[in-house]
Amino acid sequence: MSPRPIILGVVGDSASGKTTITRGLVRVLGEDNVSHICTDDYHRYDRRQRAEVGITPLHPDCNYIDMITQHLVHLRRGEAILKPVYRHKDGTFGPPVYVQPGRFTVIEGLFGYYVPEMRDIYDVRVYLNPPEDLRRRWKVQRDCSRRGYTTDAVLAELDRREPDSEAFIRPQRRHADMLVAFASAPGADQDPTHLDAELTLRDGLPHPDLTAFVQKGGLVLEERDGALVLRIPGRMDPDAAAAVEEAIWARMHFATHLRARRLGEFTIGTELYRSESLALIQLLILYQLVTARASVSVGGEGARNPVGV
Amino acid sequence: MSESKQTPGNDGPAPSNGAGGNIPRPIMLGVVGDSAAGKTTLSAGLAGILGEDQVTTFSTDDYHRYDRKQRAELGITPLHPDCNYLDIMAQHLRHLREGSPILKPVYQHADGTFGPPVHVTPKPFTIVEGLLGYHTEAVRECYDVRVYLAPPEELRRKWKVHRDCSHRGYTTDQVLADLDKREPDSAQFIRPQERYADVVVSFREGDSGDDHALDAELRLRDSLPHPDLAPVIGDGKRGITLTEEDSGLLVNIAGGIEHDQASEIEESIWEKLHFASHLRSERLGQFEVGNDVHRSESLALVQLLLLYHLVTARAAIAVGGVGTRADGASETTPVES
Numbered sequence: 001m002s003p004r005p006i007i008l009g010v011v012g013d014s015a016s017g018k019t020t021i022t023r024g025l026v027r028v029l030g031e032d033n034v035s036h037i038c039t040d041d042y043h044r045y046d047r048r049q050r051a052e053v054g055i056t057p058l059h060p061d062c063n064y065i066d067m068i069t070q071h072l073v074h075l076r077r078g079e080a081i082l083k084p085v086y087r088h089k090d091g092t093f094g095p096p097v098y099v100q101p102g103r104f105t106v107i108e109g110l111f112g113y114y115v116p117e118m119r120d121i122y123d124v125r126v127y128l129n130p131p132e133d134l135r136r137r138w139k140v141q142r143d144c145s146r147r148g149y150t151t152d153a154v155l156a157e158l159d160r161r162e163p164d165s166e167a168f169i170r171p172q173r174r175h176a177d178m179l180v181a182f183a184s185a186p187g188a189d190q191d192p193t194h195l196d197a198e199l200t201l202r203d204g205l206p207h208p209d210l211t212a213f214v215q216k217g218g219l220v221l222e223e224r225d226g227a228l229v230l231r232i233p234g235r236m237d238p239d240a241a242a243a244v245e246e247a248i249w250a251r252m253h254f255a256t257h258l259r260a261r262r263l264g265e266f267t268i269g270t271e272l273y274r275s276e277s278l279a280l281i282q283l284l285i286l287y288q289l290v291t292a293r294a295s296v297s298v299g300g301e302g303a304r305n306p307v308g309v
Numbered sequence: 310m311s312e313s314k315q316t317p318g319n320d321g322p323a324p325s326n327g328a329g330g331n332i333p334r335p336i337m338l339g340v341v342g343d344s345a346a347g348k349t350t351l352s353a354g355l356a357g358i359l360g361e362d363q364v365t366t367f368s369t370d371d372y373h374r375y376d377r378k379q380r381a382e383l384g385i386t387p388l389h390p391d392c393n394y395l396d397i398m399a400q401h402l403r404h405l406r407e408g409s410p411i412l413k414p415v416y417q418h419a420d421g422t423f424g425p426p427v428h429v430t431p432k433p434f435t436i437v438e439g440l441l442g443y444h445t446e447a448v449r450e451c452y453d454v455r456v457y458l459a460p461p462e463e464l465r466r467k468w469k470v471h472r473d474c475s476h477r478g479y480t481t482d483q484v485l486a487d488l489d490k491r492e493p494d495s496a497q498f499i500r501p502q503e504r505y506a507d508v509v510v511s512f513r514e515g516d517s518g519d520d521h522a523l524d525a526e527l528r529l530r531d532s533l534p535h536p537d538l539a540p541v542i543g544d545g546k547r548g549i550t551l552t553e554e555d556s557g558l559l560v561n562i563a564g565g566i567e568h569d570q571a572s573e574i575e576e577s578i579w580e581k582l583h584f585a586s587h588l589r590s591e592r593l594g595q596f597e598v599g600n601d602v603h604r605s606e607s608l609a610l611v612q613l614l615l616l617y618h619l620v621t622a623r624a625a626i627a628v629g630g631v632g633t634r635a636d637g638a639s640e641t642t643p644v645e646s
Contacts, residue, residue: 044428064428067412074400082397084412084426093425096414098374098394 003296004078005035005101006289007121011112012128013169014058014161015139017182018108020266021128024282025289026106028261035075035102039109041084042068047091058164063111069118075101076121088147104289113172123292123302124205126285127176131183134195145269177205177288180281185234192268194234197277201228205288206305208248216240232277241276248283255290333626334408335365335431336619337451341442342458343499344388344491345469347512348438350596351458354612356436357592359619365405365432369439371414372398377421388440388494395445402451405431418477434619443502453622453632454533456615457506461513507533507618507634510611515564521598522564525607527614530557533633536617541577549574549610562607571606578613585620 008025010018026034042064043050043057055062064084071081078101085094113119113127130138136158143149149157173179179200184192201207203226210230214221217240218233249259263286264279265272292303338355340348348368356364372394373380373387385392394414401411408431415424443449443457460468466488473479479487503509507530515524529535535558542549548566552559579589593616594609595602622633 064412066410067428070404070409070411079400080396081400082394082412082414082426095376095423096412096426098397 002078003293004076005103005105006123006292006296006302007072007076008104008106008285008289009112009122009125010106010108010128011110011126011172011176012130013110013135013165015142016128016130016135017138017180018128020278021126021180021282021285022106022108024263024265024278025286027265028258028263028282028286029104029289033103035099035105037071037075037083037099037105037107037109038086039063039068039107039111040088041086042071042111043086043093046086046093056161056164058110058161058169060111060114060168065111065114065118068111069115072107072118072121075099075105103293110169111172113175114168119175123304124285124288125175125177127173127179129170129173129179129181131181134183141268176200177202178281178285182277193273193275195275195277196234197232197281199230199232199281199284200224201230201284203227204305205303207284208251208287210244210247213240213244213247216243219244232280234275234277236276236280238276241280244280245283248287252287252290254294258286258290332408333433333623334406335433335435336453336622336626336632337402337406338434338436338615338619339442339452339455340436340438340458341440341456341502341506342460343465343495344440345472346458346460346465347468347510348458350608351456351510351612351615352436352438354592354594354596354608355615355619356434357595358588358590358612358616359434363432364434364436365429366436366438367413367429368416369393369398369437369442370418371416372401372439373416373423376416376423386491386494388491388499390441390444390498393441395441395448398441399445399447399451402437402448405429405435406451433623440499441502443505444498449505453634454508454615454618455506456508456510457503459500459503459509459511461511464512464514506530508615512607519564521603522605523607524564525560525562525611527560527562527611528554528557529560529614533618535614536578536581538574538577541574562610564605564607566606566610568606571610574610575613578617582617582620584624588616588620 010022012018022036026036040057044062044064045053045055050057050062057063067084071083074081080098080100082096083099084096087094107122112122113125119125136155139158140151140154143154144151179202181198182195183198185194185196207228210219210221213219217237219236219240220231222229222231249256252258262274262279263282264274264276266275266278267273288303295302338352340352342348352366356366370387374392374394375383375385380387380392387393397414401413404411410428410430412426413429414426417424437452443455449455466485469488470481470484473484474481506528509528509530511526512523513526514520515522538560539551542551547570548563549570550561552561575593579586582588593612594604594606596605596608597603618633625631625633
């Protein structure tokens with residue numbers, strides 16, 4: 001029997017950077033080893049129905065929360081599911097598709113941590129928590145260029161969704177093992193290619209010890225509300241960044257074959273960029289995935305600390 | 310077939326997960342048989358008697374892996390196990406049996422494509438009609454009552470031509486050619502499932518020549534405790550006979566059975582269902598041909614026997630039992646896939 005899949009949650013509001021984070025991880029782990037599920041597929045209403053009912057996709061009643069949970073439980077057991085399909089392009093549902101869990105299965109979406117039964121299935125829970133003004137900018141950029149909306153329409157929609165974001169989406173961040181917040185560096189004139197990052201590491205997972213690297217290249221580590229907060233400057237010195245990455249890779253000595261592909265890449269429009277802070281965050285997530293996989297493969301439970309969150 | 314009336318979202322907010330503590334689990338009836346073997350006639354009749362609001366009916370055709378166009382390209386018939394998501398079918402039936410909702414796929418017979426899935430919350434009785442409903446052990450374990458429909462091939466061909474030409478827009482020649490193409494898969498995958506049934510039903514054209522009053526041959530296997538009909542049937546001179554077989558009883562009901570005799574037998578079964586007398590209904594034995602409603606004594610008896618098993622299983626569960634199967638939930642027969 002093959003070891004159970006390792007499940008990563010990447011949860012956050014619309015346009016909070018879920019796909020950007022995930023894409024780099026998939027590239028490193030290999031497309032063939034990763035199944036990718038988006039919880040938007042579990043919308044209860046299509047776009048037209050939502051307009052009629054007057055409900056946003058950010059409301060739990062607009063989603064089959066029970067079915068997300070049921071399907072996640074199957075995937076975690078290594079069982080296939082018949083997944084519904086929501087098509088962002090025209091806002092309708094298509095025929096379902098058969099999905100077998102890969103070695104690594106990424107669940108991306110708005111509602112990944114909404115109920116306890118759902119939260120229990122993840123090996124790693126990431127929540128993306130950018131400041132609202134940055135997220136609004138990202139959403140305008142994406143929805144106008146790839147989903148065919150106008151700027152005004154996107155901004156109006158953001159306002160309409162805000163009460164549901166506050167009531168249902170953002171509270172999920174308290175269940176994350178890793179809370180990721182990118183932000184424009186002060187005085188950086190909103191340079192999108194060198195965002196600072198703040199990573200909150202909660203003790204549900206054993207994170208690698210980075211104290212030796214503090215202050216080098218501007219890295220800051222502090223304790224806040226019982227969690228470790230790592231601050232990564234957008235313009236971190238590349239040598240210092242390389243040293244931290246080296247130390248993390250050293251703990252993944254059984255996975256050196258994964259080093260071939262680079263982390264930290266992202267696109268704006270069709271331009272490819274690289275961010276040190278994104279690379280480091282992706283590497284810390286990768287570390288958890290690879291460690292969980294190694295643990296399960298030798299009969300362990302995974303990487304999670306024995307006492308639950 | 311299973312033209313589900315549900316669309317996403319019309320069933321209100323869903324329960325969070327699983328069945329509530331005090332709600333008895335749904336009773337699961339399997340109605341398996343080849344295409345046009347009479348599955349819908351039988352299950353629609355039962356659903357009418359139990360009450361539409363009490364019954365979830367769907368077809369395993371919804372679990373086809375390929376749409377009509379893909380099947381033509383691949384040269385595979387819907388009767389082949391590889392043409393169906395049998396693993397998902399078993400997974401979904403297990404959830405329904407536990408009282409949990411599912412997102413059921415939807416195969417549209419009208420054009421042979423798939424539609425968006427629908428959210429289905431199981432009602433007290435779930436009827437699963439289909440071609441491959443007993444193919445895997447995992448799926449067989451889900452039923453309280455397993456029926457297999459085994460009409461003579463000749464009669465089934467007649468039914469299939471009639472149905473597919475009038476409801477599914479095919480020509481007679483197309484249907485006959487399709488039947489021939491499907492025959493190897495029917496022989497290899499569909500008909501062997503008969504052995505897993507608790508009740509095997511064969512309607513056939515009798516001596517009377519009246520095709521609205523077919524004879525019925527019933528095999529009642531020991532895997533379920535059937536009501537003892539011997540005392541009311543007696544010497545069998547009045548249109549119904551009982552014969553002992555290795556694994557159960559063979560019951561032959563003549564299409565032209567006297568109404569009095571049929572009523573007497575029905576009465577004896579209703580007596581055992583004394584707690585369910587509100588279900589007594591004119592609809593027992595009714596079936597439609599075109600827009601005309603007919604009644605068949607043999608169909609009525611078959612439906613009542615199945616009703617007996619469903620209602621008895623429901624009662625057993627309601628008072629804390631596990632059901633009525635003699636073999637419990639498990640199966641001893643070998644698995645083939």
